[in-house]
Amino acid sequence: MFCEKAIELIRELHRMSDGQLPAFNEDVLRQVLQEMEALYEQNQTDVNEAKAGRAELIPSIKLRHCCLLRNQRCLTAYLYDRLLRIRALRWEYGSVLPANVRFHMCAEEVQWISQYKKSLASFMRSLGGGEGLDITQDMKPPKSLYIEVRCLKDHGEFEIDDGTVILLKKNSQHFLPRWKCEQLIRQGVLEHVMS
Amino acid sequence: MDTQSYLPVQPGVGMGENFLSLDDIVLSHERLPIRTECRFPRLGFLEKSSDSQDIPEGTKMELPLWLSKGLYEKKRRVLSVELPKVYREGWRTVFNADPNVVDLHKMGPYYYGLGSQMLHFDSPENPEIAQTLLQTFIGRFRRNMDSSQNAYNEDTSALVERLDCLEKALFTSGQSGLNSFQSWEKGQASQLTASSLVLNYRKRKITDLQP
Known part of the structure; x- marks a missing residue:
């Protein structure tokens, strides 16, 4: 056929x-x-x-x-x-x-x-009057600007806005700006920890 | 709830077909028993039982739905389509008696979809077929909805295995509604989660990642 x-x-x-x-x-x-x-x-x-x-x-x-x-x-x-x-x-x-x-x-x-x-x-x-707006961020409405995250695997060094460099090591826990880590959570590198 | 960014093309509703829908394409590959009403020259190789060059008039064979639909014409008789047995009188009585006992997955799995497509072919039984499809759906819907809304954290394979494709889709959307409601009640709705697509990729592609 x-x-x-x-x-x-x-x-x-x-x-x-x-x-x-x-x-x-x-x-x-x-x-x-x-x-x-x-x-x-x-x-x-x-x-x-x-x-x-x-x-x-x-x-x-x-x-x-x-x-x-x-x-x-x-x-x-x-x-x-x-x-x-x-x-x-x-x-x-x-x-x-x-x-x-x-x-x-x-x-x-x-x-x-x-x-x-x-x-x-x-x-x-x-968008946003020439400032630009990342529409892939904040798929769920944010409750706070900072969130607690745990690393699920070694990801290496990671720089946040104020210039601090942190080391994302497996099982380490950090308190990070939400918009910085949303992408990494989606990729399964970090895990959002709810208290 | 998982926000999925992959939204496949939805299948058509009722007698319509959606051109790009994968579901509808697979559905229209279902085979129907037909009888040719004219000769098809030089296509004898499609009919395995005879060695002749042509498909003679009056041959009984099975053709996929899309081909029957394309060749079927009301005015000129090219072929006549026979009803598959689940839509015939005998089975209709069974469906009317108690739609809940029937295993629609085995019958179909596109019982409703194929049934609605059968209405394209002018058959005197069409009104009865349409009525039976509707009554079967109504008869089974209550139980289907009930189980999809209440089976939380349970193995649903026993509930799902006897459902038609359409019912299965309804069941899954009921389940995802239930799950997101439960996670909202537990205060987890605002938790950011890894995308299921990414996770599934990792499960399967783990060998690809290793050098």
């Missing part, structure tokens, strides 16, 4: 419904494109014959055409859903994506995410 390869791509994303980004499956994608090419060529020859008077070919032409549309839909959905996932990564990880995630993107996707980062950054700069 046609279009089996295309549904394979969709199933791959559908299985990881939590938003993880699987490796870009260029192999299967190319196979789908090849299948589409073959379908198109068969249809071309059949269309020419149908024009010459063989009207009984029309149902087959229509069937192949449906398959072409279906393949197109699957590929579009695959690429679009990947973009949604990549966009989510920008919000979860911050502006620098870890290497193992970047490794799973194709060249066009890397280009797209860098464009997205640029537009997001220039939007955030334009």
